[in-house]
Amino acid sequence: MSETAMSGMRPGPSGIFFLVVGPSGAGKDTLIDGARAALSAGGRHVFATRVITRPADAGGEQHTASSDQQFAQDEQAGRFLITWSAHGLRYGLPSTLANELQGGRHVIANGSRGVIGELAGKVPRLVVLHISADRGALADRIRDRGREAGEQVAQRLGREVSLAVPEGVQLFDIHNDGTIDEGVEKLLTSIDSAQRSLRVVPYPIDTWRERVAYLPQDSVVGAADYLGPGRISIEGVSRSITASVHVTQAGPALAADEIGLSVHAFESLALTPGTRVSIKRTPAPESRQALREKIKGNPLSEAQYALLLEDILQGRYPDSEVAAFLVAATRSLSDAEVVALARVRASFMPRIDWNEPIVVDKHSMGGIPGSRITLIVIPIVAAHGLMIPKTSSRAITSAAGTADAMEAVARVDLTAAEVRETVQRTRGCIAWNGRLNHSALDDVMNHITRPLGIDSNRWSVASILSKKLSAGSTHVIVDLPWGPQAKLKTLAEASELARLFETVGQALGLVVQAHATDGTAPIGRGIGPALEVQDVRQVLSNAPDAPADLRTKALAFAGHILAWDPALGHYEAGRARAEELLRTGAALQKFEQIVDAQGRRAEPVQPAALAHFVRAKGHGRVRGIDIARISEVARRAGAPADKAAGIHLAAGVGEEVEKGQVLYTIHASAASDLEAAAHLAEQASGISHGID
Numbered sequence: 001m002s003e004t005a006m007s008g009m010r011p012g013p014s015g016i017f018f019l020v021v022g023p024s025g026a027g028k029d030t031l032i033d034g035a036r037a038a039l040s041a042g043g044r045h046v047f048a049t050r051v052i053t054r055p056a057d058a059g060g061e062q063h064t065a066s067s068d069q070q071f072a073q074d075e076q077a078g079r080f081l082i083t084w085s086a087h088g089l090r091y092g093l094p095s096t097l098a099n100e101l102q103g104g105r106h107v108i109a110n111g112s113r114g115v116i117g118e119l120a121g122k123v124p125r126l127v128v129l130h131i132s133a134d135r136g137a138l139a140d141r142i143r144d145r146g147r148e149a150g151e152q153v154a155q156r157l158g159r160e161v162s163l164a165v166p167e168g169v170q171l172f173d174i175h176n177d178g179t180i181d182e183g184v185e186k187l188l189t190s191i192d193s194a195q196r197s198l199r200v201v202p203y204p205i206d207t208w209r210e211r212v213a214y215l216p217q218d219s220v221v222g223a224a225d226y227l228g229p230g231r232i233s234i235e236g237v238s239r240s241i242t243a244s245v246h247v248t249q250a251g252p253a254l255a256a257d258e259i260g261l262s263v264h265a266f267e268s269l270a271l272t273p274g275t276r277v278s279i280k281r282t283p284a285p286e287s288r289q290a291l292r293e294k295i296k297g298n299p300l301s302e303a304q305y306a307l308l309l310e311d312i313l314q315g316r317y318p319d320s321e322v323a324a325f326l327v328a329a330t331r332s333l334s335d336a337e338v339v340a341l342a343r344v345r346a347s348f349m350p351r352i353d354w355n356e357p358i359v360v361d362k363h364s365m366g367g368i369p370g371s372r373i374t375l376i377v378i379p380i381v382a383a384h385g386l387m388i389p390k391t392s393s394r395a396i397t398s399a400a401g402t403a404d405a406m407e408a409v410a411r412v413d414l415t416a417a418e419v420r421e422t423v424q425r426t427r428g429c430i431a432w433n434g435r436l437n438h439s440a441l442d443d444v445m446n447h448i449t450r451p452l453g454i455d456s457n458r459w460s461v462a463s464i465l466s467k468k469l470s471a472g473s474t475h476v477i478v479d480l481p482w483g484p485q486a487k488l489k490t491l492a493e494a495s496e497l498a499r500l501f502e503t504v505g506q507a508l509g510l511v512v513q514a515h516a517t518d519g520t521a522p523i524g525r526g527i528g529p530a531l532e533v534q535d536v537r538q539v540l541s542n543a544p545d546a547p548a549d550l551r552t553k554a555l556a557f558a559g560h561i562l563a564w565d566p567a568l569g570h571y572e573a574g575r576a577r578a579e580e581l582l583r584t585g586a587a588l589q590k591f592e593q594i595v596d597a598q599g600r601r602a603e604p605v606q607p608a609a610l611a612h613f614v615r616a617k618g619h620g621r622v623r624g625i626d627i628a629r630i631s632e633v634a635r636r637a638g639a640p641a642d643k644a645a646g647i648h649l650a651a652g653v654g655e656e657v658e659k660g661q662v663l664y665t666i667h668a669s670a671a672s673d674l675e676a677a678a679h680l681a682e683q684a685s686g687i688s689h690g691i692d
Contacts, residue, residue, distance in 0.1 A: 014101055014102060014104060014124035014125065015100060015101040015102075015103070015104050015105045015106045015107060015124070015125075016101075016106045016107075016124075016125050016126075016127055016194060016195065017097070017101060017106075017107045017109070017119070017123040017124075017125065017126050017127070018106060018107065018108040018109070018127050018129055018191060018194070019109055019111040019115075019116065019119060019126060019127070019128050019129065020032055020108065020109065020110050020111065020129045020131060020187075021110075021111055021112065021113045021116070021128060021129070021130055021131070021163070022113075022130055022131035022132055022133075023132070023133075025133065026131040026132055026133045026176055027131060027133065027176045027180075027183060028110050028131050029061045029110065030180055030183070031131060031174075031176065031180075031183050031184055031187045032047065032108065032110060032187075034180065034181075034183070034184030034187070034188075035047075035108060035184060035187050035188055035191065036108075038184070038188055039108075039188075039191075043105075044104075044105055044106060045105065045106045045107075045108060046097070046100045046105050046106065046107045046108070047107075047108050047109075048093050048094070048097055048107055048108065048109035048110075049062060049063060049064055049094075050063050050064070050091055050092065050093060050109070050110060051063065051064045051066050051071065051074070051080070051091070051092040051093070051094065052064070052065065052066065052089055052090070052091050052092075053065075053066050053067065053068050053071050053089050053090040054089055061110065066090075066092075068090065071083075071090045071092065074092070075092065078095060079094060079095055080092040080093060080094060080095055081093045081094060081095045081097050081098055081119075081122060081123075082111070082115050082118060082119050082122065083115075084111075084112040084114055084115045086112060086114075091111075091112065093109055093111065097109070098122070098123070101123055101124055102124075106191075106195065108191070113130075113163050113164075116128055116163075116164060116165060116166070116169065117164060117166050120166050120168070120169050125257070126169050126170075127169070127170045127171075127172070127194045128163075128165055128169060128170065128171045128172070129172050129174060129187065129190055129191070130163060130171060130172065130173050130174065131174050131176050131183075131187075132173065132174070132175055132176065133175065133176045133177050134177055168274065168276075170194055170197065170276050172190035172193070172194065174186045174187055174190060193278055195220065195221075196220075196221050196278055196279065196280075197257075197276045197277060197278045198215075198219075198220070198221065198257055198258060198259040198276070198277060198278075198279065199255075199257055199258045199259070199273075199274050199275070199276060199277075200234075200236075200258075200259060200261060200266070200269065200271055200272075200273060200274065200275050200276075200277055201254070201258050201259070201260050201261070201273055201274070202260070202261060202263070202266045202273060203252070203254075203260030203261055203262055203266070204252060205262050205263070206262065206263040206264070207262040207263070207264060207265075208264065209264055210244070210262070210264065210319070211241055211242065211243035211244070211261075211262065211264055211265035211268060211315055212243055212244055212245075212246055212261075212262040212265055213232060213234060213243040213244070213245050213246070213259055213260065213261055213262075213265060213279075214245075214246050214247070214248050214254065214259065214260035214261070214262075215245060215246075215247050215248070215254070215259060215260075216247070216248055216253065216254040216255070216256060216258070217247055217248070217249060218256050219254075219256055219257075219259075220256045220257050221279060223245075223247045224247070226245045226279070226281065227245060227247060228245075230281055230282065230318075231243060231244055231245075231281075231282045231315060231316060231318070232244075232245055232279045232280065232281055232282060233279065233280050233281070233282045234259070234261075234265075234269060234277050234278075234279050235277055235278050235279070235280070236269065236271050236275055236276075236277045238271075239269055239270055239271060240269075241265060241268045241269050241314075241315065242282050242314055242315040242316050243261070243262075243265050243315065244318070248260070259277065259279065282316055285307075285308075285311040285316045285317065286307060286311075287304070287307040287308040287310075287311045290304040290305075290307060290308045291308055291317070291321065291324075291325050294308075294325055294328050294329060295324050295325060295328045296328075297328060297331065297332045299332075299334050299336070299337055300337060300340070301340065302339075302340035302343055302344060305337075305340050305341055305344045306344045306347070308325075309341075309344055309345070309348075312325075313348065326456075326459075329456060329459055330456035330458075330459065333456070333458040333459065333462075335500065335503055335504065338458050338459075338461055338462045338500065338504050339462075339504050339507040339508065341459070341462035341466075342461070342462040342463075342465045342466045342469065342504060342508055343466070343469075343508065344466075345462060345463060345466035345467075346466040346467075346469040346470045346508075349466070349467070349470040350470065351469070351470045351472060352416070352470070352471055352472035353472055354387060354389070354423075354472045356387050356474075357474070358386055358387065358474055358475055358564060358565070359387050359388075359389070359472055359473050359474045359475070360381060360386050360387065360388040360473065360474075360475045360476075360477070360561055360564065361388070361389075361390065361468050361471065361473040361475070361476045361477075362374060362377060362378075362388070362390060362476070362477050362478075362479070362557065362561070363464055363468070363476065363477075363478050363479070364478070364479035364480075364481070365460075365478075365479065365480050365481060365486075365487050365488060365497075366398065366401075366481075366487070367398065367481060367485075367486050367487045367519065367627075368481045368483075368486060368519050368522065368523055368627060369398065369399060369522040369523075369527040369627050369630050369631050369634070369647075370522040370523040370524035370525070370526060370527055370532060370535065370547075370550065370649075371481070371522070371523035371524065371550070371553070372400070372402065372405050372523075372524060372526075372532040372533070372535065372536055372550070373479075373523070373550065373553050373554040373557060374390060374392065374402045374430065375402070375405060375406060375430060375532075375533065375536040375591070376536055376539050376540060376550070376551075376554035376558070376582075376587070377554050377557050377558045377561065378390050378428045378429075378430055378591075378594070379428065379540065379587045379588070379590040379591035379594060380554070380555075380558040380562075380578050380581050380582060380587045380590075381428065381558060381561050381562065382426055382427040382428030382590050382594070383427075383581045383586040383587050383589070383590040384562055384565070384577060384578075384581060385427060385565075386427070386561065386562070386564070386565060387423060387427050387428070388427065388428045388561075389419060389423045389428065389429050389431075389471070389472075390402075390428065390429060390430050390431070391419075391429075391431050391432065391433035391471065392406070392412075392430065392431070392432065392433060393432070393433055393434075394432065394434070394640065395639075395640045397631075398631050398635075398640075399527050399528050399631050399634035399635050399639040399640055399646055399647075400527070400528055400529045400532055400639060400640045400646070401640065402430065403430075403431070403432040403433070403434075404529045404640040404643065405529045405532045405533050405536075406430045406431075406533075406598075407432075407529065407643065408529040408530045408533045408601070408604060408605040408643045409533055409595050409600065409601055409604045409605070410430075410594070410595040410596075410598040410599055410600055410601060411598050411599035411601075412430065412431050412432040412598065413431075413432050413434070414429070414431045414432070414598060418598075419431055421597070422594065422597040422598055425593070425597045426590065426593045426594045426597050427590075428590070428594055429594060429597070429598060430594065430598070431598065433467070457488075457493075457497050457500075458500065461497070461500050461501055461504055462504070464478075464501075465501070465504055465505055465508060465510065465512070468510065469508055469510065473510065474510065474511060475510070475511040475512075475561070475564050476505060476510055476511070476512045476513075477512075477513050477514075477515070477557060477560055477561055478498070478501050478512065478513070478514035478515070479515060479517055479557065480494040480497055480498055480501075480514055480515060480516045480517065481494075481516075481517050481518065481519025482494035482516055482517070482518075482519050483518065483519035483520035483521075483627075484520065485519075485520075485626065485627045485628050486519035486520075486627075488516075488519070491516055494516035494517075495516055497514065498514035498515065498516055499514075501514040502514055511564070513560055515556075515557075515560070517553065519627075520624070520627075520653075521624070521625045521627065521652070521653045522625060522627060522630060522649060523547075523549050523550050523553060524547040524549065524550035525547050525648055525649040525650075526607075526646065526647075526648055526649075527630060527631065527634045527639070527646050527647040527648075527649070528607075528634050528637070528639035528640065528643070528644075528645050528646015528647060528667070529605065529639065529640055529643035529644075529646070530604075530605040530606055530607050530608075530643050530644050530646070531607050531646040531647065531648055531667065532646075533604075533605075534607065535547050535550055536550075536591075539551045539554065539582075540582070540587055540588040540591055541588055542582065542583060542585075549652075551582075555575060555578050555579060555582065556575070558574070558575075558578035559571050559572075559574040559575030559576075559577075559578045560574060561574065562574035562575075562577050562578055605643040605644050606644060607644055607646070607648070607667045608638075608642070608644035608645055608667040608668050608669045609667075610667065610668050610669065610670075610671060610674045611665050611666065611667055611668075611674075612665070612666040612668075612674055612677070612678040612681075613662045613665055613666075614662070614663050614664050614665070614666065614678075614681045614682075614685050614687075615659075615660050615661060615662055615663060616651075616657045616658065616659055616660065616661045616663055616687075616689060617659065618659050618689065619656075619657060619658045619659050619689075620656070620657065620689040621654060621655070621656055621657075621689060622651050622652065622653050622654060622655050622656075622657060622687060622688070622689045623653070623688045623689060624653060624687075624688050625649075625652075625653060625686060625687050625688075626684075626686040626687070626688070627686075628686075629684055629685075629686030630647060630649075630664075630686045630687075632680065632686075633647060633666065633677050633680050633681050633686065634646045634647045634666075634677075636673065636676050636677040636680050637666050637667065637668040637673050637674060637676075637677035638668050638669060638670065638673045642668070642669050642670075642673070644667065644669050645667055645668045645669060645673065646666075646667055647664050647665065647666055647667070648664060648665045648667065649663075649664045650662045650663060650664055650665065651663050651664070651687065651689075657689050663685060663687045664685075664687070666678060666681065
């Protein structure tokens with residue numbers, strides 16, 4: 001931000017110096033005369049008269065004649081803003097033009113390409129208007145004006161002057177090869193564009209995912225003209241964004257030719273502070289009719305979704321209209337529309353080609369504490385030889401995601417190149433998807449859906465399978481846990497979603513298997529990154545006390561995946577092969593190879609030493625475990641941000657417990673977190689048994 005803006009003072013806007021340059025014969029004087037006729041009446045523009053050491057009656061442009069001696073005296077006395085020599089003559093622009101600029105008037109002057117750099121240091125803002133034309137037209141125009149002929153014309157045409165424009169100086173190229181009216185229109189358009197351009201500055205306001213632009217009340221573009229529910233397009237030479245507009249009445253102050261951008265808007269535009277941009281109102285998106293049709297509940301085609309989602313991604317709709325579209329989409333999406341959405345979404349992401357006949361991926365709808373089967377399935381499948389480049393998310397509302405758990409032992413924030421290298425070495429990986437197949441469209445959608453609680457399983461199918469498609473997967477297995485507290489409440493709901501996954505997958509050219517699984521209780525004993533990895537290692541090591549439910553579920557999914565290998569061909573053979581790889585230690589060895597390939601942590605995270613024991617208040621059989629409460633207690637202890645925090649379950653559903661027996665242990669790294677989690681568990685432990 002400028003020093004003036006930071007000081008809180010609002011300066012009056014200075015004028016722009018428009019330097020019109022170009023080779024002899026380009027038509028500079030003619031176009032300037034046309035601009036003078038159009039702009040002089042407004043009183044905002046001053047057309048400079050040059051001082052030239054040429055007789056007043058020499059013809060050509062109107063100028064102030066001067067002798068060589070007088071010119072030298074005036075130059076010595078500082079009566080010129082800038083001077084130069086050309087064609088045996090001396091040229092100068094009077095110093096009084098600086099006063100016009102300070103008064104806020106724009107100056108338009110015919111000048112030399114050779115003085116651009118010097119002039120840039122003498123005026124508040126310089127814009128170069130470069131007029132050019134074909135060589136034949138240049139020669140004809142030089143001859144027509146009658147001041148040169150023959151060899152003189154050739155010398156004019158042969159004069160080479162480089163067009164060096166310093167950083168920060170705007171340049172407009174105007175090819176004057178048509179009629180005079182067309183040339184004047186091009187010149188006027190360039191002048192208007194420059195007058196409406198603004199300097200980008202970062203504005204110290206974080207609007208999260210919303211792009212907001214800030215204009216001062218006295219903006220050179222007329223701030224009030226851009227207020228309203230619509231958006232503006234902010235366009236640089238190489239990048240552009242759309243944003244809503246706010247007008248500032250208090251600090252931090254902006255200069256009249258500045259536009260402040262919120263944190264997200266500035267990062268999205270990715271231009272250096274001070275770069276000149278132009279703004280204009282965004283026209284109504286062509287996709288608006290499609291949006292209206294969807295809000296009415298009517299189906300859309302793939303082409304309509306492509307147009308609409310691109311406009312949403314570019315910020316061409318306000319949040320209120322996007323929200324209306326998303327609400328409508330949660331109520332009515334046909335199977336064909338889910339396929340169309342998946343294809344369109346995939347087109348927004350680069351696609352990876354693994355050059356393999358079978359590339360496996362696994363996805364879970366999640367929501368079940370523990371259930372860290374991915375860290376067991378991937379090494380089993382990779383040990384068999386199938387390629388399984390798994391990318392996973394971090395936890396949003398749970399105590400751990402797959403990436404959080406893996407990060408307790410290895411790096412997960414791999415680049416695309418590092419994922420390829422890892423998979424080439426080990427046939428698998430367990431990486432975070434944030435750096436790989438991250439969806440910018442999801443960022444826009446989540447910004448709106450999460451605060452409003454909008455959720456749609458059918459929309460999720462399109463999102464999930466689009467990412468699998470872009471990740472280069474050919475075969476995908478999906479885990480759909482169902483239960484009263486799971487995302488999917490009933491077996492019927494899970495079965496219908498399984499059908500949709502498989503139907504849409506087939507339409508996209510993917511082989512998809514989706515399985516409804518028990519989501520009524522946690523899987524395994526650990527809840528939290530390090531505690532879940534502890535369970536995984538026990539299963540991979542064939543420890544006698546390894547969680548049986550975690551082992552069984554992992555082997556079931558591994559068996560279904562391995563059955564895709566034509567050499568095995570069916571689930572029973574796949575399950576037997578998975579058990580063999582686990583029993584012989586091949587899966588554990590592969591897991592360690594993947595950890596090494598991704599980057600093993602020097603000190604793997606262990607469960608936190610601070611512990612609190614939650615005990616049964618009576619005796620009886622455990623009737624159920626409230627998975628939402630258990631996850632809440634684990635998060636209160638610090639998980640997943642603190643990978644050492646979480647819960648270790650000591651009692652499972654159906655087990656007999658005695659009064660005072662440990663139901664679970666809370667682990668935390670900070671005493672305050674442990675105390676908060678213990679207090680929450682004291683209010684309600686989340687485990688119901690015979691006598692409370």
